[in-house]
Amino acid sequence: MFLSLARRRSSALCFRQSNPILNRSLWTSNKAPVASRFQASNRKTLPEQPQRRNYSDNGRERSTVGVFTPTSAAIFIAVGVGLFYYFKYEKERLLEEREKERASRQYGRPNVGGPFSLTTHEGKPFTEKDLLGKWSLVYFGFANCPDICPAELDKMTTILNASQKEHGDIFLPVFITVDPARDLPHRIARYLEDFHPSFVGLYGDYDATKAVCKKYRVYFSTPPNADPNGDYLVDHSIFVYLMDPNGQFVEAFGQATSAEEVTEKVREAIKEWEQETGRKV
Ligand code: NI
Secondary structure, eight states, rough: OOOHHHHHHHHHHHHHHHHHHHHHHHHTTOOOHHHHHHHHHHHHHTTOGGGGGTTHHHHTGGGGGGTTTTTHHHHHHHHHHHHHHHHHHHHHHHHHHHHHHHHHHHHHHHOOOOOEEETTSSOEEGGGGGTTSSEEEEEEOTTOOSSHHHHHHHHHHHHHHHHHHHHHHHHEEEESSSSSTOOHHHHHHHHHHSOOOEEEEOOOOHHHHHHHHHTTTTTTOOOTTOOOOOOOOBBBBEEEEOOOSSSOOOEEEOSSSOOHHHHHHHHHHHHHHHHHHHHOO
């Protein structure tokens, strides 16, 4: 591109030097191709006249190397250097912008999740690292909850069935009890039988429960010295947390969000994550 541009320019320059009167308007109107055409037809119609190109400017013509005059070479280099720096600048600006965008997205996300150490309903240790490699849906509740928790776990089951059908077995539903006094692992195991078979129930002592709730910003009202045989209700926040395969928080869905809406959000999140990371689970 630069080369042909330089050639056009230089042919116009040559012409300008050889026909100062005629070419002034051509040069200023910047119609180099017309000049070249004119030059070519000139050569055709006057084949006997090349010797006459000995003009009064004392052989300036001879200092021209091919189509390159010093001026055109200077323009060529200047344009080339200019373009090089322009593209370099543009590339840096683009990278910077992309980085800013990524950072603001991270910044916009609430800091939800993080390290925890609990026990599964099968009695195995489970930490935040066990969430990695799958899309997890994390819910906090308790087995004695009369209606809200069963409704939310039913909703999660619907979401999981729909999402698994579409994306395959890439989901990990997690139920974390906020009633450690009564929800011992075997009890959670029995409770989860009513819901999706891939559910993992998690249990921890009071401190571990409090710690994981803090990480997920979950409120719960169970007192530390609750009676394991007591008949009490636990007040707790109701959210389904979607975490990506890197264990990063994506979104929290409240009670008002339907199973269909969550399924759609999950679909969007998977698509976005795959585009961003270039990976598939
Ligand atoms: Ni509940």
